[in-house]
Amino acid sequence: MRHLTTCLLLAGALAAGGRAALQESGEDLCGDCHSTGKVPHAHDSALLELEKDAIFCSCFMDQDPEALGMDWIVCPDCRTPSAQARARSEFEMEYGRRKSWLEERRAKVDKHAGEEVLHIKTRHFVIAWDIPKVKVDHQVLKAHEAMHLYARRMEDLYRVIQEVHGIGETAMHTGVYHLYLFESQKVAERVGGYVLDGIGGGGAKSLIGPNSAHLRWWRKEDLPDDERFHQALAHSVSHLIHNDIDQFNEWLAVRYGWAYEGLAHFIEIRLFGPPITWCHQETGGFEHWKGKDWEANVKKAVLAGTQPAFQEIITKASDVLTPMEHQFSWSYIDYLMWLDPKKMPRLLGLMKGPQLPVRDALQQAYGLTVGQFVDGWEEFVRTEYSIKPVKGPRPRAPRAGG
Numbered sequence: 234m235r236h237l238t239t240c241l242l243l244a245g246a247l248a249a250g251g252r253a254a255l256q257e258s259g260e261d262l263c264g265d266c267h268s269t270g271k272v273p274h275a276h277d278s279a280l281l282e283l284e285k286d287a288i289f290c291s292c293f294m295d296q297d298p299e300a301l302g303m304d305w306i307v308c309p310d311c312r313t314p315s316a317q318a319r320a321r322s323e324f325e326m327e328y329g330r331r332k333s334w335l336e337e338r339r340a341k342v343d344k345h346a347g348e349e350v351l352h353i354k355t356r357h358f359v360i361a362w363d364i365p366k367v368k369v370d371h372q373v374l375k376a377h378e379a380m381h382l383y384a385r386r387m388e389d390l391y392r393v394i395q396e397v398h399g400i401g402e403t404a405m406h407t408g409v410y411h412l413y414l415f416e417s418q419k420v421a422e423r424v425g426g427y428v429l430d431g432i433g434g435g436g437a438k439s440l441i442g443p444n445s446a447h448l449r450w451w452r453k454e455d456l457p458d459d460e461r462f463h464q465a466l467a468h469s470v471s472h473l474i475h476n477d478i479d480q481f482n483e484w485l486a487v488r489y490g491w492a493y494e495g496l497a498h499f500i501e502i503r504l505f506g507p508p509i510t511w512c513h514q515e516t517g518g519f520e521h522w523k524g525k526d527w528e529a530n531v532k533k534a535v536l537a538g539t540q541p542a543f544q545e546i547i548t549k550a551s552d553v554l555t556p557m558e559h560q561f562s563w564s565y566i567d568y569l570m571w572l573d574p575k576k577m578p579r580l581l582g583l584m585k586g587p588q589l590p591v592r593d594a595l596q597q598a599y600g601l602t603v604g605q606f607v608d609g610w611e612e613f614v615r616t617e618y619s620i621k622p623v624k625g626p627r628p629r630a631p632r633a634g635g
C-alpha cells in the first residue's frame with residue numbers, strides 16, 4: 234500500500250508542477266486517480282497479512298472477483314482517458330494472468346477431485362490443498378489458514394536446505410515443486426491417477442526430476458497429528474529438493490539409496506527429532522533398529538566393532554535398505570555434512586548427473602578415498618556422538634574450520 238501511495242503523490246506533484254506527466258495534451262487531470270488511471274482497491278488487513286508470502290491464492294481470488302486479489306483497479310470515472318486506457322490494459326493483463334492460473338489449477342486438480350480444492354503458489358511451491366482443518370498445538374486452523382501455514386513451512390524447509398549447503402537459487406535445477414495434499418484417500422486416488430499415475434500404497438507418492446511433485450493423503454494411523462504429518466511431509470519434500478540440487482539425469486534413490494534416505498533423515502533429525510518415516514513404507518512399515526536414538530545406536534555399534542560395511546550399504550537402492558542400514562546411511566551423510574557441507578552439492582551433482590561410482594564421486598567432491606572416508610567417519614562417530622538420549626531436534630554445526 235505504501236508503494237502505491239508514493240506513486241500517487243509523485244504523480245500529483247508532477248501534475249501540479251504544470252508538466253503533463255500522465256495525461257496527453259488537451260486532457261483534463263483526474264482528481265480521483267491523479268491521472269494514473271489507477272485507484273486503490275482495499276483488502277482486509279488480516280487477510281493481507283495471511284497473503285503476504287503468497288504469489289497467488291485461490292481463496293483470496295475467490296473472495297475478490299473484481300480484482301482477483303490485486304490492490305488497485307481502473308479509475309472508473311476517469312477524466313484522463315489515455316491514463317485510464319493504459320491502466321485498463323495493465324489491469325487486464327494481470328487479471329488474465331491470475332485467472333488463467335486459477336483455471337489451469339481447477340482443470341488439473343478440481344476437475345479430477347470432483348470437488349473444489351484450494352490452491353496456493355509461493356516462490357518455490359505450487360500446492361493443492363484439500364484438508365478441511367488442522368489442529369496446530371491447541372488451535373484449530375481452517376483450510377485456508379492451514380494451507381498458508383504449510384506453504385510457509387515448505388518455504389522454510391527449502392531455505393534451511395539451501396542454508397545448510399551454502400547454496401543459492403542458481404544451484405537448483407528447477408526450484409519449483411508441486412504438492413498435492415489431501416485428507417481423503419479417495420480424492421487423492423482420483424487426482425493421483427491423473428497427476429502422478431497413482432498414489433502408491435504408503436499414502437504418498439513422488440515424482441522426482443524436472444517436474445518434481447509429491448502427493449500425499451493424511452493417513453492418520455501413521456501420522457496422527459500435525460507435527461508428524463509435517464515431519465513426514467518434510468522428509469518427502471526434502472527428496473524433491475535434494476534431487477533438484479545441481480544437475481539431474483537420474484534420481485538418487487536407485488543407485489545411491491544411502492544418500493537419498495540419509496539426507497532426508499538428516500533433515501528430520503535436524504528439524505524435528507528421531508525420524509518417523511521412510512519412503513516405501515508399503516514394503517514393511519517403519520521401525521527403529523535398537524530404538525529411537527540413532528546417534529547412540531550408531532556409536533554403540535562402532536565402539537563394539539559391529540558396524541556394517543560402508544562398501545555394502547552403498548550398493549543398495551533406497552527401497553531395500555534395512556532399518557539398521559537407514560541409521561548408518563543417515564550417519565554417513567551426517568559425517569559428510571559435518572566435514573564440509575559445501576562439498577555436498579557437488580557430490581550430489583556427480584551422482585545425479587554422470588552417476589559416478591560412489592568411490593569416484595567421494596574422491597572428486599571430498600578428496601577422500603573410501604578407506605579415508607570410513608576411517609574419518611568412525612573417528613567422527615567416536616568423538617562427536619553421544620550415547621545419552623536427547624529429545625527434540627538435533628542440529629549439528631559443521632566441524633570448526635570446515
Ligand SMILES: [Zn+2]
Nearest residue numbers: 284290292293
Ligand atoms: Zn490465501
Ligand SMILES: [Zn+2]
Nearest residue numbers: 263266308311
Ligand atoms: Zn482517474
Ligand SMILES: [Zn+2]
Nearest residue numbers: 494497511512
Ligand atoms: Zn525417503
